[in-house]
Amino acid sequence: MDASSRIEALExxxxxxxxxxxxxxxxxxRQQLELQQARARIDDLARQLEALDAAMEGAGGPTGPRVEVPPHY
Incomplete structure (x- = not known):
């Protein structure tokens, strides 16, 4: 293999x-953009969940781990 072909192979x-x-x-x-969008969506969903939890608590409904499972489960 001469120098010319070696240079061509390297190029x-x-x-x-x-x-x-x-x-x-x-x-x-692209993955970084998708990750940023996913994080933003997760933050939005967490805020919605907190708002629903607060609304249920304010309405006197059961929340969190205090919810009792019916006996047939």
Whole structure:
């Protein structure tokens, strides 16, 4: 294998690695966005759950672990 073909092989590998790195970077950026959206949704759901829990407590309804399971369970 002469120097010219070795350089060509290295350039090919370098181009492949650059393309792979860019693809991985794109995937990572997309996953970060999805994670941020999921965290925001979880926060919204937690706030809704707290509001429902407070509303049930204010209405005198059962909440939390104090809810008794019917005997047939």
């Amino acid at each position: 090919f590998k370098c181009a492949f690695l650059e393309r792979s790195t860019q693809e991985l970077s794109d995937v990572l950026a």
